[in-house]
Amino acid sequence: MFEYIREGDIVEVVSLDRLSRDYNDIQHLVQRLKDKKVKLIVDDLPQTNTGNELVDQFMLDMMVNLMGFVAQNERTKILERQRQGIAEAKRKGVYKGRPKKYASQSKNREGRLVYEKVYDAITSGNYKSKAQLAREVGLSRQQIYRIINQINDQKNKLKEI
16 A cells, blocks of 8 residues: 555545554554655544644544554453463363364365375385475475474374374
């Protein structure tokens, strides 16, 4: 957006938290708009038309600061509740996390095929290097290492049984 706006343009957002949820980021974005001499309209903030441009700008700045604080505070509370919910779910043994894309039980067919190719190469030792294997299957080396750790974890679980 900042590449296209010009002096005299108007940027309108429904709510300040649609612009950003970080207080400092909101301050930075609003300042960039001011520097470009672009007017900001936030639909859920009351518009002041006192006739004095300086007073109107002051009121807008004050409301943006207040609403920016509220938006960041709300986001912080949401994240804290989410962390608490995940911790409680983990404690109960319910939380499993995001399903793995590259796994033998993956819902993604391509992910299963890539996993099987890596599994076959690793278990048979039929690969030159992990970097070469990663290039062959189109993954990063880090992803190859994750799959290898997964394979090792499965082997360890089988040994325990």
